Amino acid sequence: xxGVTQTPRHLVMGMTxxxxxxxxxxxxxxxMYWYKQSAKKPLELMFVYSLEERVENNSVxxxxxxxxxNSSHLFLHLHTLxxxxxxxxxxxxxxxxxxxxxxxxxxxxxxxx
Amino acid sequence: xxEVEQNSGPLSVPEGAIASLNCTxxxxxxxxxxxxxxxxxxxxxxxxxxxxNGDKEDGRFxxxxxxxxxxxxxxxxxxxxxxxxxxxxxxxxxxxxxFYFGTGTSLTVIP
Numbered sequence: 001x002x003g004v005t006q007t008p009r010h011l012v013m014g015m016t017x018x019x020x021x022x023x024x025x026x027x028x029x030x031x032m033y034w035y036k037q038s039a040k041k042p043l044e045l046m047f048v049y050s051l052e053e054r055v056e057n058n059s060v061x062x063x064x065x066x067x068x069x070n071s072s073h074l075f076l077h078l079h080t081l082x083x084x085x086x087x088x089x090x091x092x093x094x095x096x097x098x099x100x101x102x103x104x105x106x107x108x109x110x111x112x113x
Numbered sequence: 114x115x116e117v118e119q120n121s122g123p124l125s126v127p128e129g130a131i132a133s134l135n136c137t138x139x140x141x142x143x144x145x146x147x148x149x150x151x152x153x154x155x156x157x158x159x160x161x162x163x164x165x166n167g168d169k170e171d172g173r174f175x176x177x178x179x180x181x182x183x184x185x186x187x188x189x190x191x192x193x194x195x196x197x198x199x200x201x202x203x204x205x206x207x208x209x210x211x212f213y214f215g216t217g218t219s220l221t222v223i224p
Contacts, residue, residue, distance in 0.1 A: 040216065041216065042115075042117065042213065042214040042215055042216050042217075043157070043201065043203075043214035044214075045211075045212050045213075055210075056210060058211075090156055090157075099145060099147060099162070099203075099205050099212060100145070100147070100159070100162045102159060103159075104156035104157050104158070105156060106155070106156050107156050
């Protein structure tokens with residue numbers, strides 16, 4: 001596998017479910033990001049990890065919980081989500097928080113019922 | 114006030130013409146500026162970045178930055194139908210280490 005991969009590609013969940021999104025990068029990068037993309041809204045940066053340490057948390061509700069066990073993997077744990085959380089969740093990676101080397105994964109399309 | 118503003122479009126240009134995409138930003142402390150292309154149903158792809166005032170050229174693409182006017186633009190010369198996509202402007206500011214995107218401009222190149 002090459003680049004940045006995300007699983008699952010599509011997810012439908014109820015408001016009481018707990019699920020996790022997975023991201024894996026094969027680029028040798030050491031920074032990883034979670035973004036949310038909703039219709040008609042700007043892409044929103046949610047979390048930033050550098051060398052497995054969280055460096056940014058942009059006032060994201062606690063029902064979203066990130067985890068970065070190593071520099072190649074990033075998870076987003078979801079619980080008690082709301083319908084307005086339905087969106088495309090994109091993972092990205094870069095070399096040393098250099099925004100000019102940022103590559104995005106294909107995204108997970110999440111629908112909360 | 115939005116941190117990064119773009120006209121949503123759609124912007125239509127004939128094949129071979131120059132497409133001009135514009136972006137303004139609110140934080141004067143912004144230091145780095147990026148243009149992404151996003152095809153329908155796909156993830157964003159970085160195509161240009163610029164840090165200094167003036168022009169930066171890469172193939173058919175030219176990014177232009179004017180920090181005094183808080184304005185950044187992307188010119189696409191000899192537009193091709195394959196350039197049809199949504200173009201996202203993004204700005205990095207040292208104030209709180211924030212990275213903001215605009216809502217994007219939809220471009221259609223008509224054959």
